[in-house]
Amino acid sequence: MFARVLGSAAGGGSPQWNCHCAVCGSVRAGAGHPRTQSSMAVSLDRREWFLFNASPDVHRQIDGLTVNAVLLTDAELDHTLGLLILREGRELVLYATPAIVTTLRDGSGxxxxxxxxxxxxxxxxxxxxAIELTPGLTCEAFDVPTTKKDRFGVTVSDGRVVGYRITDQHTGGTLVYLPGAQELPDIGPCDCLMLDGSFFRDDELSATRTARDMGHIPIEDSLPRLGDQKRHARRTIFVHINNTNPILLDDTPERRVVEANGMEVAMDGLEVQL
Incomplete structure (x- = not known):
């Protein structure tokens, strides 16, 4: 199985067009790499791909790829606006929980x-x-409980946010894709974990608008828990990184903390073979 990070930043990308924070300024100055909005794809043969979330940057991310289906982890605009760009296809195969579809139908429209x-x-x-995406490639969704505000006013509970465990049945390789998590669930052992790295600190944006309020566990809280053997992953890669997060820069104390703990910071185009 090949897993390719198509977009490694959170909504708005990095640098974000209207942001003049220190991190965005440094990325513009070349201290970090520009990144598009969060998405990932898997394939057994590098010919046919299954897309996890469809960002507004999807036209650049999948250029030249054959996309067989899209699987959604939530109904947020940065993960679903790209569906409209995929409208040129005759048919779009969409995997999503009833809660996500209800939000897309009755909330965002x-x-x-x-x-x-x-x-x-x-x-x-x-x-x-288990979902059989193609012979030899399966995935299974798990609920990721959240109390973040329902911005669309649709009353849904279980299944608003999900993660996916993806398995290559030929090699036994497993990937867990979890770009949004308010708390770190018990994911069990896996070969690779692509995990929510939106914010390094809970108060990164402000003292009143915290990471957890927005549905994301800060890295400084997830790092100690990742050492728990029940959540052990051979390789952990942070994805969905907000434009304010200092780990986007090549040489910051926060980036060094992540790397000292054996974790990685995703870049667009990073490909993992399992």
Missing amino acids: LLPLLERYCTVDWRPVDFGV
Whole structure:
């Protein structure tokens, strides 16, 4: 199985167009690499790909790739606006929980708009039920509980945010993709964990707008817990990194802390073979 990070930044990318924070300024000056918005794809043969989230930058991220289906981890705009860009296909195969689809239909209204342009083959995602994406490649979703504000006013509970465990049945390689998590769930052993790295500190934005309020566990809290053997991953890579996070820069104390703990910071185009 090949897993490719298509976009490693959070919503808005890095640098964010309207942001003049120290991190964005440093990235513009060349102290860090520009990044597009969060997305990942997996393939058994590098010919046919399965896309996890469809960011607004999807047209650049998948240029030349054959996308068989899209799997969603939530209904946030930075993970779903790219669905509209994929409307050129005759049919879009979409894996999502009923909660996510309800939000897309009754909240953001994105799904009814998309259906005016192309056929959407929605395949419901149920927890504990394996999905065969293609012979030899399976995945299973797990719930990621969250108390973050429902910005669209749709009353849904379980399945608002999910993670995926993806398995190559030929090699036994396992990847857990978890770009959004308010707390670190018990993911069990895996070969590679792509984990929410949105913020380094809980108060990174302000004292009143915390990382957890926005549905993200700060790295300074997740790092100690990643040492728990029940959550052990052979390789841990932080993804969905907010434009304010100092780990985006090549030489900062926060970046050195991550690397000293044996973790990695994703870049666009990073490919892992499992």
